[in-house]
Amino acid sequence: MSMQKIFSVVRREFVERVRTKAFLISTLLLPVFMVGVFLLPILMTGTSRTSRVAIVDASSAAVGPQIAAAMQTEKIGTRPDAEARYSVQVFPAAEDQLTAVRDGLVAKTGFGRGAGTDQWSGVLVLTDATLASGKLAYYGGNVGGLESMGKLQRTLSQALAAWRLGKSGIDQKLVKEATAPADLQTIKVEDGKLAGQSGEQSFILAYAMGFILYLAVLIYGQQTMTSVVEEKNSRIMEVLASSLTPFQMLLGKVLGVGSAGLAQMAIWGGSAALLSSQSGAIGALFGANAATLQSLPIPSMSAGVLVVFLLYFALGFLLYGALYAAIGAMCNSIQETQQYALFVTMFVLVGFFAMFSVIRDPNSTMGMVMSLIPFFAPFVMPVRWSMTTVPPLELAMSLGLMIIGLLLCTWLAGRIYRTGILMYGKKPSWREVWRWIRA
C-alpha cells in the first residue's frame, strides 16, 4: 500500500515533468549542442588542409631550401597516402630588401579560403640574427591555433637542429636518426587487461562523467527544491499531508524528479553513443576526412565503469536531492531558498573541483580521502575508477559510507520536511531547524 502511494507520487512527478515544454526543449537542445561541439573542430580548424607557407630567406647561408625540404616531409595523419602538411615556397631576399619582400607576401596572407590564387597561410622569415637566436618570425592567419602552431614549431626545431648539427660537420644521415622524435601512445589497463582506450580518451570520459553528475545534481536538485516550494505555495501540501507521510512525499519527489533527470541523461547518452558510432557518416556529411575523425577523441565506456558511474550517480543524486528538498521545505519563496541552498551547492562545487585535481592525479591521498566522503565520492570515485585501478576494498568502503551518508541525509531531510512543509510565514533560523530535527 505504502509502496503504491510512493509510486503514484513518483509517477506524477515524472509524467508532469517530462510533459513540460522546458523538458522537451532542453532534451533536444543538448544533443544539438553536442553535435555542434563534435563538428566544430572539423569545421573550424585548418589543420586537416595543406598549409601554404612562404619562406623569406635573408640568411647568408641560404638555409631556406633545407628547412623547406624538412617541412615538406611532414604529412597529415599517419597513412602512407596522406596529404603533405605544408606546401612551401622559398623567396631569397637580400638583407636590405627583406622588409619589402616580406610585406609583399604578408599582404597576400590570411584571407579566407579561395580569396585569391597567391594566397599564403603564413610567412616565415629567416635572417642570420633569428637563426642564431632561434627566435623565428612567422606571420600567419592562424597563429591562434595552438595545435597547428605547436606542430610547426616542432618541425622547425628539428629542421634547425639538423641544420646546426650539419654546419658543425656532422653527417646528415646521423642527424636524421638522432633527431627522430619519440611518440608516446598511451593505452589504459583495467584489471590487468587492455581497456582499448587511450589516455586522452579516459581523461575525456572521466571529465564527462563528473560534468554530467555536476549538471544533474545542480539542475535536478534545484528543481526538486523549487517544486517543494511551489507545492507549499499552492497549498497542495496540506491535501497531500493528510494522506501521505512526509517520508513518502520526500522519497516520491526525489525519485520522481530523479527519474525524469535520468530519462533525460539516457536520451543524451544514447544520442552521444549514436553520434560516436556514426561519427564517420556524420563527418563525411560535413566534408571532413577520415584522418581528422580519427584524431577526435571519442571515448567508449566499459561496462565496469558504466556500472560504477550509474551507482554513484543514483546515490549522489538521491543524497543531494533529499538535501535540496529539505531546503525547499524550509522556505516559502524561491528567493529565500538561495541563501540556504548555497550550503548544499558548496558541497557540490567542492566535489566538482576536487574532480579536476583527481583527474590530474587519480592515486593521490586527496583522491582517496575524497572518495570516502559521501558528499564528494559521487564526483571523485567514478573518475578514479575510470582512470586508475581502485582496490575493491576501497570501492566497498566508499559505497558503504555513501549508503550510510545517504540514509543519514534522508533521515535528516525527512525530519526537516515533516515540520517544514506546513510552516508558513517567516523563514526559520538554523536553531529552529535544529529543533525540528530533534523533535
Added chain:
Amino acid sequence: MASPSVRISAVTKRFSGHLAVNQLSLDVYPGGIFGLLGPNGAGKSTTIRLIMGILEPDEGSISLFGLLDGSRSLSARIGYLPEERGLYKKMQVLDHLIFLGETKGISRRDARVRAQAWLERLGIADWAQKKVEDLSKGMQQKVQFAGALLHEPELVILDEPFSGLDPVNAQVMKDIVVGIAAEGRTVLFSTHVMEQAERMCDHIAIIARGATVVNGAVAQVKADFGGRHIALAFTHDKERAETILADRTLVASIDDYGASAELQLVDGADPQALLAALVRERVGLRRFELVEPSLQSIFIAKVGADAAVAHAEMSA
C-alpha cells in the same frame, strides 16, 4: 450508541506561546452533519488539522473510529477539504483527481472511473483535459471537493466548505454534503456562517479561544439556551419602536438588523404586552413571531465578547 467517529479528549495545542486549542474535548458520532462553529481565530482550523494529524497535539489525544492510529493510516476512510485550497496548477483536471484518488489508496483504474463520474456530476466534464490553472476559482473548488470525496470516505471533514462559492455552486455543494449524510456517512464541517449551520447541522459545537462553549444536538442547544425569543420585521416607522425595544423590563437583549430584529424577552414578560405596545405606537410590522433562538443569537450571546476581543487581537 456506537463509538464516536471522532473523539477529541482534552487536547491542547500551543504555537510559540499562543494557546490555539485549550483543553478541547469533542465527540462526533457516526451519521449526520456536525457543525464546528466559532469566530475567526477561535481554533476551528487548528482543531481540524489536529484531527487530520497534520498537527500533533501538545497534550491530550484524538481517536478516529475508536482507533488511535492517526488519520494518515486511516486516510482511506477519511475525506478532507482544507481551508487553504490547493491543487497542482499545471496538471490536467482528470489526472489530478486520479492522483488524489491514488494517494487515498484506490487503484488507478478505479480512480479514473470515479473521477469521470464526479466531473459529470459537478458539470465540469468538458474541462477534464484542461489544466487546473485554466479553470475559474469556483470550478477549482469543485475539483478539490471531488478530490476529497472520490474515495467515498465514511468520514468527511470540510474546513469552511462554502466560503468563496457563488450561491449556485454553494447550493450544489450543499446538496452533496446533505446527500453524504443521507447515505449514513458522517460530515464534520467548520463555518462561521450561522444560518448555514442552523439549516444543515444536527449537532454543533461552538468554540471560542480554543475551548468549547456550547456542544450538542442543535435542538438541545436551543432548548438549553432557553428564554422567549421574538422575531420582528418592520415595514415603516421603525424609529417609533426604539423606546419600547430599549425597555429593559420587557426586552432582555436585541439583535438589530435594521429592517428586522431578533429579541429575547425578560423572564416572565408577556409577548402580548410587547405586541400591544408596538401597535399602540403605530410601528409598521411585517412579522411578529415567537421563535426558537437562532444559532446566530446563541453564538452572539455566548461568544460575542470573545469574538470582539479576538478581532481586536488580530487587528493589533
